[in-house]
Amino acid sequence: MLEAIVQPSLEVTIVESPIPTPAEGEILIKVVYSGVNPKDWKSVVYSGQSLNSGDDIAGIVEAVGGKVAGFRKGDRVAAFHQMRAPHGSFAEYAIAPTHTTFHLPDHTSFEELPPPWEPATTPVPLIVYGASGAVGAFVVKLACRSNIHPIIAVAGNGRPMVEKLLDASRGDVVIDYRRGPDHVISTVQQLLKDQRLESILHAFDTISEKGAAELVAQLLAPDGHATFVLPEKDYSAVAETILTSLTYVGYVHTGPFPADPNKGIKFNPAGHGADFSAVYSSLFTRGLQDGWLTGHPFEVVSGLGGLPTALRNLKAGTVSAKKYVIRISDN
The missing domain is CATH 3.40.50.720 (NAD(P)-binding Rossmann-like Domain)
Incomplete structure (x- = not known):
C-alpha cells in the first residue's frame, strides 16, 4: 500500500508499506478520506521525528482482529487512530481500536467527518x-x-x-x-x-x-x-x-x-479514556443519524500528494472555519 511519511520540514515522502494486520481489539480500515489537523504537523515538527501522523479516518472496514464485536468487513466507519503509533491514516489502509471507531449512517458522507444525556436546566455560560x-x-x-x-x-x-x-x-x-x-x-x-x-x-x-x-x-x-x-x-x-x-x-x-x-x-x-470513547462513539453515530450532529465544513484535497500544502497552510494559520480532508481512495 502507499503511505505518506511527514518529515519535520513538512516535506512528505510517499513509500510502499505492507498492509498491516489488525491485532486483538483492532480494526483494519480501507481509508477513503483522512482528516488533516494542526496536531499532524505539530507532532512531527516539535518531536523532530518523521511519522505518518494522520489519525482521523473515514473508510470501510477491511478486516477485524480477535475479540472485535459489532464491526465486520464492508461497514462504513469513522475512527481515531492512536497518535504516534504505526499505521496512521495517511495511507491506503490504517488501524484503529474498536473503542475509537463508530458506524456512519448511510446519509453521512465520508468527507463530513469530524453529557448531552443530562441537559442543563439553568443558564450555564x-x-x-x-x-x-x-x-x-x-x-x-x-x-x-x-x-x-x-x-x-x-x-x-x-x-x-x-x-x-x-x-x-x-x-x-x-x-x-x-x-x-x-x-x-x-x-x-x-x-x-x-x-x-x-x-x-x-x-x-x-x-x-x-x-x-x-x-x-x-x-x-x-x-x-x-x-x-x-x-x-x-x-x-x-x-x-x-x-x-x-x-x-x-x-x-x-x-x-x-x-x-x-x-x-x-x-x-x-x-477511563477507552470507556469515555466507547460511549461517545456510539453517541456520535446517533447524533449523525438524527441530524443534531453534523460534519465540519471541509475542503477536499485529492491524493496524498496534496498533504504538504495542507500541512503548511495549517501551520501558517491561513485555514479558517474548515477542515482539510485527503481523498485517498474512491470507496
Whole structure:
C-alpha cells in the first residue's frame, strides 16, 4: 500500500508499506478520506521525528482482529487512530481500536467527518475560544445538545460559520478576537450585565497559545475552570487564578494525563479514556443519524500528494472555519 511519511520540514515522502494486520481489539480500515489537523504537523515538527501522523479516518472496514464485536468487513466507519503509533491514516489502509471507531449512517458522507444525556436546566455560560476550528465547532454543537447557554464563542474569520451554530435567543454571541483583548473583555462584561449573570465558570480553550490561555483566565471567575489542549505548554501563570486541566484527544488511548503542578495543571479528569470513547462513539453515530450532529465544513484535497500544502497552510494559520480532508481512495 502507499503511505505518506511527514518529515519535520513538512516535506512528505510517499513509500510502499505492507498492509498491516489488525491485532486483538483492532480494526483494519480501507481509508477513503483522512482528516488533516494542526496536531499532524505539530507532532512531527516539535518531536523532530518523521511519522505518518494522520489519525482521523473515514473508510470501510477491511478486516477485524480477535475479540472485535459489532464491526465486520464492508461497514462504513469513522475512527481515531492512536497518535504516534504505526499505521496512521495517511495511507491506503490504517488501524484503529474498536473503542475509537463508530458506524456512519448511510446519509453521512465520508468527507463530513469530524453529557448531552443530562441537559442543563439553568443558564450555564461557556466560553469557547477558537470556535471556528473543528474542535471548537464540535464543542459548540455538543454544548447546544446539552442545553448549555449562553455560549460565548471567540472566533475571527470564521465568525459567519460559528453564528449559524448558535442561538441568539439564548444569549449566544460571537466575539472577534482580532479586535484585541480589551474588546473581548469589555464585550463579555457587557454580556454578563445584560443577562444578569454574576460570572463565568467554564471555558474550553481550543487554541491555548498566543495569549489565548491568559485571556481566558481573565474572563473567568477566580473559582472558574478552563480546559486547554496543548500538553507542552506551561500554564503555571494561569493556574494562579483558576482551575486548570488538559483535554487531549489522546486520552482515549492513554487515559487522562495526571495533574502536573510543575506545568500548572491542577485537575486530572476522572474516568477511563477507552470507556469515555466507547460511549461517545456510539453517541456520535446517533447524533449523525438524527441530524443534531453534523460534519465540519471541509475542503477536499485529492491524493496524498496534496498533504504538504495542507500541512503548511495549517501551520501558517491561513485555514479558517474548515477542515482539510485527503481523498485517498474512491470507496
